[in-house]
Amino acid sequence: MALAPAQDAFAQSLARHLPADTLRPAEPRYLEEPRGKWHGNAAWVALPRCTDDVATIIRACATARVGVIPYGGGTGLVAGQVKPDGPLPLILSLERMNKVLGVYPEENTLIAQAGAILADVQAAAADRNRLFPLSLASEGSARIGGLLGTNAGGVNVLRYGNARDLCLGLEAVLPDGQVHHGLKRLRKDNTGYDLRNLLIGAEGTLGVITAATLKLSPVPAAQGTAFLVVNDPAAALSLLSLARDHIGDGISAFELISGVGLDFLAEKLPDLRRPFPENPRWMVLIDLGLSLGQDPHTALENLFEAALAAGLVSDGLIAQSEAQRQDFWRVREDIPTANRMVGAIASHDISLPLGAVADFIATARERLKPLGPLRINCFGHLGDGNLHFNLFPPKGTARTAFLHLAEDGSRILHELVHATGGSISAEHGIGRLKASDLERYGDPAKLWAMRTIKTALDPLGIMNPGAVLRQTATT
Amino acid sequence: MALAPAQDAFAQSLARHLPADTLRPAEPRYLEEPRGKWHGNAAWVALPRCTDDVATIIRACATARVGVIPYGGGTGLVAGQVKPDGPLPLILSLERMNKVLGVYPEENTLIAQAGAILADVQAAAADRNRLFPLSLASEGSARIGGLLGTNAGGVNVLRYGNARDLCLGLEAVLPDGQVHHGLKRLRKDNTGYDLRNLLIGAEGTLGVITAATLKLSPVPAAQGTAFLVVNDPAAALSLLSLARDHIGDGISAFELISGVGLDFLAEKLPDLRRPFPENPRWMVLIDLGLSLGQDPHTALENLFEAALAAGLVSDGLIAQSEAQRQDFWRVREDIPTANRMVGAIASHDISLPLGAVADFIATARERLKPLGPLRINCFGHLGDGNLHFNLFPPKGTARTAFLHLAEDGSRILHELVHATGGSISAEHGIGRLKASDLERYGDPAKLWAMRTIKTALDPLGIMNPGAVLRQTATT
Known part of the structure; x- marks a missing residue:
């Protein structure tokens, strides 16, 4: 049985069971997503003030068989919060329950x-x-x-x-x-x-x-941050191992940054202070948070010396002040911004067994070569084996001229991820963007269990319909 | 529809689809549990050598609607591994898949x-x-x-x-x-x-x-262990807070030990070296695992000084060698052994919000007083808010004379745990022992979701029937 649309009559009827101003026409901001690739379709948003109101709304949606999209900050990157087609869902924004x-x-x-x-x-x-x-x-x-x-x-x-x-x-x-x-x-x-x-x-x-x-x-008693220049991702992984031996649990972040990312920063955000006069091909941003009596600066110096002796790093900078620490982190945090300004053909949020990361990056580059001279910005949370592996047009060319390669590029990459025992969604989720990828790469028994659980707990199929698990034709 | 028993005909038929010697008559060891309170009922045990054999066994059980008890080391304390009544289940021991x-x-x-x-x-x-x-x-x-x-x-x-x-x-x-x-x-x-x-x-x-x-x-580069004598559980919790400020993530364990537990050790395992000549009323066993360049002995000394200055501890011992560290841990690990030798009337595995632990211990003692002069050994993983709160007969009296108080004692305690926002099973699970407690204290919506999921994924009800969720009369 198909879902019913959340049209005016439904909203007006529901509004009578809720405090004034709980239902509102859906402003455009509820229908957009950060990358601008998907556009949602909905007429009404519910803005409950308490859990009882949420329950009232869900009960009404179940009775009328109206789809509901739970809505948070709207920052998701896989279109879990926007439903572009099918019967209009009710958007259920939690923004007033913000305490x-x-x-x-x-x-x-x-x-x-x-x-x-x-x-x-x-x-x-x-x-x-x-x-x-x-x-x-x-x-x-x-x-x-x-x-x-x-x-x-x-x-x-x-x-x-x-x-x-x-x-x-x-x-x-x-x-x-x-x-x-x-x-x-x-x-x-x-x-x-x-x-x-x-x-x-x-x-x-x-x-x-x-x-x-x-x-x-x-709160860690003292924090420290360094940029360390490494030859390649394999050296970055050996550096992580060495850092763990030295610093144990004190490593809060271990981020891989590629020269391409730094080039993008130079191109699009030229006022940002870059750490090295020449952009290195690969570097690592390491962040420590240590307890009383430990000095992160000394720990980073010792690590740098040991890594230099082991041939893992060729250069490095340790932040000398909290302001410089913040500058270092700004570099990392502005890479996605610069990426968006350059305009990716295709973005990927993958994870791999740590031991397979270095080979994967090299192999993926080889496999993508036949597509043409694309630029690859591969960066991310290396300590977690989580890479954002994004494809860009060659410098000076228009993104639109290469968009037709997106599907093939993603397919090549995801096939390799799958063959390597990795994940096609490390941290962003499935949403609607990757629902068919999940069908392709997911473990069949897990997919069976997921569908069985979904049908059992939500037999009417009203909860965020089409996200994670695709709907059947009738819904 | 009721389950069918795993009798000889079923076992012999299943054996034909599996390598030789996969099915065996169930030895008594599969029908016992550590506390000797439950006795299982089963005629056959399957001992698969690979996952495919496990799948063959489960498929056969589904076809014949025979209950299966997955069996590990048999060390569980809530009778999840022994089914005392109903149609004979097949025991599925994973002991050969031990690599x-x-x-x-x-x-x-x-x-x-x-x-x-x-x-x-x-x-x-x-x-x-x-x-x-x-x-x-x-x-x-x-x-x-x-x-x-x-x-x-x-x-x-x-x-x-x-x-x-x-x-x-x-x-x-x-x-x-x-x-x-x-x-x-x-x-x-x-x-x-x-x-x-x-x-x-x-x-x-x-x-x-x-x-x-x-x-x-x-592996932590260096470990250190101390016994610290505290006035009461409230002081132990303040000590934990202080230790976290000093040592951050380096605290591996933080165990509360009561004087009653030490008395039991003295009574039942007199050869065991006890840390203090007079058993203190309360003490804490703290264990550190630190990274390179950190000295656990110094860290413990500094913590002890600070705790002494704050009036939280009155005495303490820092292990001076690995052998002494092991001795300290033996004291902690032998407390359950001594408990078993003394013979508890009722044992409890509860957890509480950390902020509520100290009041809980005092209130529970008050509420249990009307039952008579029971001895209480309250000890456990204080850092996790997890207490083993066990009731024993007065010294010199027979356990059997007090066993009739077990049900009331457990009820009083679990009601207080529930009212305090705690859990009636912190780490041992539900099994068959606490299935009715779960019904009493569990969140109704969660219980509904659990039953719905169980019915959806295991519609025949063959998997460990009666554990966690009680069976209906027909199964």
Whole structure:
């Protein structure tokens, strides 16, 4: 049975069961996504103020069989938040449920509503001398519900894990409107199936996350950051191993940066201070957060000396001040900005077994050669085996002249990722962009289990229809 | 429809599809559990040598609608591995699938079959200078599949997480005999629902784990251990906070030990060297694992000085050698042994929000007083908020004279845990022992989701029937 559209009559009827101004016509901002490739189709947005209102909305959608798109900050990169076709869905934005409900510094926990913005959660933790370590480029607008729904990653996964690892409990509205009350502040709780982790990463297809208990960490007593020039990705991986031997758990981030990325920065953001007069072909940005009595500057110097002796690095810069640390990080964070200004033909968010990363980068380059003289910007969270492997037109040429290569390029790359035991979505999720890739590369038994669970928990198929799992023709 | 019993005819028919000697009559050891409170009922055990054989067995059980109990080391404490009544299940022991299939030190990963014994996995990691940090009393016999199936905890959860946090990928046979191939060696993989975490902690009720990719860690460069005498649990928690400020991530374990536990050791294991001439009322065992250039002895001395100055500790001992470190740990590890020799009336495996632990211990003692002069040994993984809160008869009295208080004692305690936002099973799981407690204290929406998932993935109800979720009268 097909879904019904969320048209005016439905919205007006639902509005009568909710406080004034909960339903509004959907402004254009709810229909856009950051890369501008997808355009959503929806007439109404619901803006609930509390969990009970969310439950009322979901129950009404179930009764009318109207699709619902849970909406956070709208920063997702796989079109999980925009549905371009089919019956109009209702957009359910959590933006008004944006409070930090409690901070428990002595337990290293914090409870936030799903609409809380990541930067606000970070600030609430910092106010009590604690760290909420999830950190990514869109932290000023991404919201906790969406970050959990997509199991977001970012730069600190190496040390602190991804969003999943930072969540201790959830409150959520299930597809029939039941409220799951699971906001426990426990480190250990082995009472039944892991519903929390099932909802995390389900991208709103199994329910709506309305609040979460999050895990905080001690603020490191001292931080240090360095750029280290490496010959190639293999040397970068050996450097990571060496750094672990030296510094153990103190490594917060270990990012690979390619010369192409630095060239893009020089081309598009020329005012940005680049670290080396000549752009090296490969470098690593390493970030340390150490405890009392440890000196990150000394640790980085010792690491640099050892890496130099081992022939792994040829040059390096250790940040001499917090301001310089921030400058170093700006370089990393502006690479996606420069990428967008140059204009990628195709972007990829892949992960690989660490031991396979160096060979993969070389092989992928070879396999892509027949497509023509594309520029490759390969960078990312090397410590996690997570690369953003993006294809660009040759310098001075128009992106449009090469767009026809996108499909072949992505296919070549994803086939190699699959053959290498990697993932075609390391941290961005599946959304609608990769739903058919998931069918192609996913484990058949896992896909069967996913479809079985989706049908069982959401038999009407109202929750974020078409995201993660494609719909059948009738819906 | 009721399950069919795994009788001789079924076993003989199944044996024809499997290599010789895969099916055997069930020896008594498969029908026992460590506390001797439950006795299993089964005639046959299957001992497959490979995943394909596991799939053959599960398919045959599905066809004949025979219940299957996935069996690891048999060390579980909640009767997940023994089914005392109903149609005879087939026991499916993974003990022959006990190999470490690969160690990848440069990636900090290891792949093991489900029947690999924890101590063997630890040793395989240590051989390559890596740490597999899962550590618990039964590590010499517990197997990886069971440890993951129950999401086991242990002494290093504070730093490294529980079994769930140490698993990157799974191979498993689903209830219809499909094999899920998910042995990826990836740190990040956001491709669909989290089937891995759904199988972990499901106690064999949603499928059989046959192999796992596990996460390794660097071996700490230096370790240090201390006993610190504290006035009460509140002081122990303040000490934990102070220790985190001083030592950050370097704290591997933080265990609370009560004077009652030390008295039991003195009574039942008098040859064991106790740390202090007079047993203190409360003490903490703290374990550090630090990286290169850090000295755990100095770190512990500094912590002790600071804690003394803050009035949190009154005495302390820092291990002066590795042998003394092992002696300190022996004290902790022999407490459950002494408990068993004294004979508990009722044992509990609870967790609480850290901020609520101290009040809980005091209140629980008050609430239990009306039952009579019971002795309480409250100890455990304080850093995780996980306490083992066990009730014993007064000294010199027979346990049997007090056993009638077990039910009331557990009820009083679990009601208080529930009211405090805690868990009635922190690390041991639900099994059959706590299935009715789960119904009483579990979140109704979560229970609905669990039953819905169980019915969808295992519609015949053959996987570990009656564990976690109670069966209906007909099965």
